[in-house]
Amino acid sequence: MAEESVSPKAGSDVIVINRRSFMTALMAIGSALMGAVLAVPVLRYVLYPLYAKASGTEWSDVGDVKELSSSLTPVRKTITFKQRDGWREVVSAQSVYVHRQANGDLAVLSAICPHLGCSVSWQQAAGEFVCPCHGGRFEPNGTHVFGPPPRGMDHLPSRLNNGTLQVRFEYFRSNVPNQEKIS
Numbered sequence: 717m718a719e720e721s722v723s724p725k726a727g728s729d730v731i732v733i734n735r736r737s738f739m740t741a742l743m744a745i746g747s748a749l750m751g752a753v754l755a756v757p758v759l760r761y762v763l764y765p766l767y768a769k770a771s772g773t774e775w776s777d778v779g780d781v782k783e784l785s786s787s788l789t790p791v792r793k794t795i796t797f798k799q800r801d802g803w804r805e806v807v808s809a810q811s812v813y814v815h816r817q818a819n820g821d822l823a824v825l826s827a828i829c830p831h832l833g834c835s836v837s838w839q840q841a842a843g844e845f846v847c848p849c850h851g852g853r854f855e856p857n858g859t860h861v862f863g864p865p866p867r868g869m870d871h872l873p874s875r876l877n878n879g880t881l882q883v884r885f886e887y888f889r890s891n892v893p894n895q896e897k898i899s
């Protein structure tokens with residue numbers, strides 16, 4: 717009776733092991749690729765607040781240009797705009813002043829005091845803006861006149877759209893000499 721050869725069996729064992737290794741490696745690579753593809757939207761969601769803008773980026777209506785242009789003194793208006801806070805989108809309201817410049821153009825000033833952030837108000841009798849917190853005072857065009865604020869009132873980007881004055885509200889760093897936008 718012929719004796720069974722061991723070597724071919726041993727050889728086939730080696731091939732089976734190699735196939736298993738290959739299949740295992742293939743499955744591992746496939747799983748890794750699948751994981752990477754699935755991770756992209758998750759990462760985008762998690763990192764979204766980091767690259768989303770915190771300040772309002774949309775234009776808000778301030779009022780009718782003709783009406784605002786007819787005022788000889790600064791006009792206070794409340795505007796609303798959307799803001800991103802982490803994953804939430806919130807609607808914020810802020811006060812602005814519209815001032816008619818010497819050339820007739822309208823400028824929009826933030827009512828947030830550039831010193832420490834109190835709300836500045838227009839004082840008709842004095843003919844200037846006054847901050848109630850530390851007595852900062854400003855001319856009608858926002859130029860700093862007196863007190864601790866290190867700069868004038870902050871000017872906001874504005875535009876005309878079909879007879880309506882619009883503004884894009886922005887926040888600026890407090891208590892620094894130049895208007896530095898906070899993004």
Ligand code: FES
Nearest residue numbers: 829832847850852
């Ligand atoms: S916060 Fe306005 S003067 Fe200090």
